[in-house]
Amino acid sequence: AQSVSQHNHHVILSEAASLELGCNYSYGGTVNLFWYVQYPGQHLQLLLKYFSGDPLVKGIKGFEAEFIKSKFSFNLRKPSVQWSDTAEYFCAVNRGATSGTYKYIFGTGTRLKVLA
C-alpha cells in the first residue's frame, strides 16, 4: 500500500535556526508532491507543490523543498525560522492522473514549535 512517512513528529527550534523536515513516500510511479501547513485553529494551506521540472521548488513564506526521486523523498527546508512558523506541517502525495481521483495520501504531520 502507498504510504507517506514523516519521521519528525515534534520539532522545537529557536528563532533563526534552520529547518529541515523529512518526507518519504513509498509509491514507485509518477507522483505529485505537496507540503501543507496548518496554523493553530486554521485550515490546511498549501506551502508548495511539485509536479515536474526543477526538483527544487520554492514556496510561500521562504520555504523550499527538494524532490529526490532516487530516495523517494521530498524534504521541506527553511534557512531561518520565525516564531510565526509554529504550526503543523503535512507532506502529501498523489498519483496524479494515474489514480483517476487525485486523492491525497498524507504523512502523519510534524508539529513545529519555534521559540522566540
Added chain:
Amino acid sequence: EPEVTQTPSHQVTQMGQEVILRCVPISNHLYFYWYRQILGQKVEFLVSFYNNEISEKSEIFDDQFSVERPDGSNFTLKIRSTKLEDSAMYFCASYKGGADTQYFGPGTRLTVL
C-alpha cells in the same frame, strides 16, 4: 481568493445519531473530497466525488457514510449512525483539475459522546 467553507465548525452528537457535515466547495472545481483526522493521527482520505458520483472510497467509508451534492453548490457527508470512533476533524476539499492543488476547508470537529 475563493475558499472552501464548512459548517458547522464543531458538532457534538450522541452515539447512534445521524449527522450531516456540510461543505461549499470552490465554484468552478470539479473534484470533491472528504478527509478525516482523528486526534493525534494523520489525515486520512475518505471519499472522492466527481461528475455527480463517488469515484473512490476508502475502507473507512462503509455503509454508514454517504455523500451528496444536492444542489450543485453544497457537498455533504452524512454519517447515519455515529460511533465513538467517528470522533475526528473532518475536512472537505475541492480541486479544479490539472496542475492545481486541492483546497481545504477549515474542518468540522465531530465529537461523538
